[in-house]
Amino acid sequence: MIGPASLRGRLLLCMGLGLSVLWLVLAVWLHGEVRDRVARVLDQRLAASARMVVSLLESDAAGDLKLQESGALPLGGIACEISSLRGEVLARSGGAPNAGLALPEDGFGEQQVEGETWRVFTVSDGELRVTSAERMAGRTAFMRQVALVLLVTLGLGLLASLALVWWAVGRALAPLAVLRADLSRRRVTDEAPLSVPEGGVELAPMVDTLNHWLGNARDALMRERRLTDDLAHELRTPLAAIRTQLQVADMTDGERAAHARAQARQAVLRLANNLDQLLALAREEGAESRRREPPEALGDLLATVLEELRPASLEKRLTVHLDADDDRALRRAAPAGPGLMRIALRNVLENAVRHSPVGGEIGVRVESGHNGEDIAVAVEDQGPGLAPDQRARALDRGWRGGGEGQGLGLAIVASVMARTGGTIALDAADSGGLRVTLRWLSSPRPAGSD
Structure with a gap:
């Protein structure tokens, strides 16, 4: 259904109105131009007729010309009158009115004679005055016929233009129809991308x-x-x-x-x-665009997560050591949003607490890179650790390795690191446990630094 809310409807409406206005303006201009040109041509015909009679009067045949009261002159639709300068009508053609047509002065003009309007041209030749005239009613009827022809022609042209616009809009919108059909057949699980329709x-x-x-x-x-x-x-x-x-x-x-x-x-x-x-x-995983969170110092984030895990650490009588190779590293802003950072750090530390033996130690160390921009957080525990082949699979979702975990903690960390542009590495710790290193190749400046 085509309506104002339809793209096709709006295109057709706008182009149809534009073409209609254009053709209307063109019709008005063309009618006025044709009317003026036809009037000039008819006036020239009047003048030529009058001058032709003058030339006949001046020729040798003029002596044989008998001017009679109602004499007919072969002027084809134009009434002609010959009069003296005193206004006495000497001869007139058939169809000419009985009253005089001559103008007081030579040239073009209009005369009201016997209730009709005449277009008149008068020229003097010695003692004679020659006048040619044409009824304005004839001219008006002729111009009406011209206007009707123009109107019909322009109307047919407008209809043809609208039909052409309809066809052109349909052809132009064909790629949209192809795209709509492609989308209607598509399933959400289809992995093949949509292609640009031909001509679109x-x-x-x-x-x-x-x-x-x-x-x-x-x-x-x-x-x-x-x-x-x-x-x-x-x-x-x-x-x-x-x-x-x-x-x-x-x-x-x-x-x-x-x-x-x-x-x-x-x-x-x-x-x-x-x-x-x-x-x-x-x-x-579903956080495609997160609201920008205010930066938080890395040391404050670590302290918050360790405080959350304090009850579990006390239950197992664990000792947690937090240090850094440079105190400024703890004051640096976290390399990712606090929400994502908290998830990653909590899962790594919670994993260390779960696998550490009673009375064991956990080491948390913040390290800066050689260029002063890189930053890493390393967590070591004294648990059973993982074999090399186990470390290769430990980041897979749901892999437990025979332990009591859920197989999701490190998978979550790996997902967070991939999202924040960091990496995660699993190595054997010197104490025999597992060392988990979270590293970002670049990070913001220290929070609150000069």
Whole structure:
């Protein structure tokens, strides 16, 4: 349906109005121009007729010319009158009125004779005055016929122009129809990008935007599917354990029931932790454009995360050492947004706390690069560590390595580092545990530095 809200409708309306106004102006101008030119031609015919009679009067045949009251002159549609300077009519052609047509002075003019308007031309020759005249009604009828022909011609031309515009707009919008059909057949999961329709080079920016949007939609759908799969996988075991332990607690009493309830509580905590990790990963992956957060010093971020993990560290009687090769490194602004940085640091430190033995030590060190711009955060624990082949797989989503983790913490860190332009490296620590290094090749200036 074509309406004002339709692109095709607006194009046709605008071009139709423009052509109509143009043709109307052209018709008015052309009618006026034709009218003036025809009037000049007819006036020239009047003058030529009068001068022809004068030439006949001056020729040798003039002696044989008998001027009669109602004599007919062969002037073809033009009335002619010959009179004396005193106004006495000597001869007139057929169709000429009985009253005199001659003007007081030579030249063109209009005369009202017997209720009709005449266009008159008068020229004097000695004692004679020759007048040629034409009824204005004839001229008006002729101009009406000319105007009608112009109107019909211009109307047909306008209709032909509108039909041509209709066809041209349809041809011009054909690439949009092709693109619409392509989109209507497309599924969100299709990975092939949209192509620019033939003849639609101007649509290339829009096609690029659509491809970008479709890619984001496809990625969002895949993230939702992965999140659903992860939730189904991660929740199945804790829920089964909770149900089993609660059944044991219901069927037993005393110490065994208390132990079952304690195990159920631990399963609930693991379940909550799994959900936190999965939701954190989903939020991080789905953050296409985050609101710009105010910068925060790297040392303050580390202190905040360590304070959050303090209860777990105290429970295992762990000692955490935080140092830097340069005190200014701790005052430098975090190389990424505080939200993403907090997720990455918390997951690395939480992983170190979980795998550290009771009474162990965790080392956190901030290191500056050789050029003073690079910055890295290294976390070492005294846990069992990982073999080289295990370290190669530890960043994969869902890989547990036989431990008690969820297989998501380091995967989240790897995703955050990729998003913030950093890298993550897993190495064997000197203490036998695992060393995790988060490195950014460049970082902002120190927060609050001079």
